[in-house]
Amino acid sequence: QSALTQPASVSGSPGQSITLSCTGTSSDVGGYNFVSWYQQHPGKAPKLMIYDVSTRPSGVSNRFSGSKSGNTASLTISGLQPEDEADYYCSSYTTSSTVVFGGGTKLTVL
Amino acid sequence: QLQLQESGPGLVKSSETLSLTCTVSGGSISSSSYYWGWIRQPPGKGLEWIGSIYYSGATYYNPSLKSRVTISVDTSKNQFSLKLSSVTAADTAIYYCARLYTFASYDYWGQGTVVTVSS
Numbered sequence: 345q346s347a348l349t350q351p352a353s354v355s356g357s358p359g360q361s362i363t364l365s366c367t368g369t370s371s372d373v374g375g376y377n378f379v380s381w382y383q384q385h386p387g388k389a390p391k392l393m394i395y396d397v398s399t400r401p402s403g404v405s406n407r408f409s410g411s412k413s414g415n416t417a418s419l420t421i422s423g424l425q426p427e428d429e430a431d432y433y434c435s436s437y438t439t440s441s442t443v444v445f446g447g448g449t450k451l452t453v454l
Numbered sequence: 455q456l457q458l459q460e461s462g463p464g465l466v467k468s469s470e471t472l473s474l475t476c477t478v479s480g481g482s483i484s485s486s487s488y489y490w491g492w493i494r495q496p497p498g499k500g501l502e503w504i505g506s507i508y509y510s511g512a513t514y515y516n517p518s519l520k521s522r523v524t525i526s527v528d529t530s531k532n533q534f535s536l537k538l539s540s541v542t543a544a545d546t547a548i549y550y551c552a553r554l555y556t557f558a559s560y561d562y563w564g565q566g567t568v569v570t571v572s573s
Contacts, residue, residue: 345517347500378557382501389550389566390493390501395559433501437557441514443491448500 348434348446355452361422364449366434367415372444374415378437381410381419385430429453456480458551458564468573472538476551484509484529489554492536494547506554507534541571
């Protein structure tokens, strides 16, 4: 299975909104509403931010939102804050009943 | 509060078998309808899914690792384990265990354990 495609880096200023993309195929992202997003700070374990395309787990800020169109899923962070600076990974369920991750996007808050 | 903790050797010799255990506390591994999984992260790189297991023993593996991976569960100890055979330097990574909440979302993670493969 091939990794989902994410931009290597994205940057934004405090208060801005940014959108991270995650592109797969009809065998994963496009085929199921089972896309998740994770935030990972250096030296820490990943934290689940969005699951099932657009659902936020309890305790996750409503500044984080998810969506999907075709084979591409998106994570939008509004009102960007310095603590949002981290690596972000998407994942998807696949037709083979497996899970595939994206390569990750490094978000820099300028 | 559910907690997961990885344990096992931090150094494994090339061509040997990597063995890790994940101990679950704060909940029973067999009392709920969750899968449990292993994910790894090579130094400076992204996350790679290794596989998942249900308390009944049903497993799913990453096709690229399937020939070398075995995930098992011990409900009496509330643990699940990972074995990766014939390791090479490419298997050097932080290994995480986690609970699969829905089909592709892991909601509880261990802190991760560093495994280095030496020649």
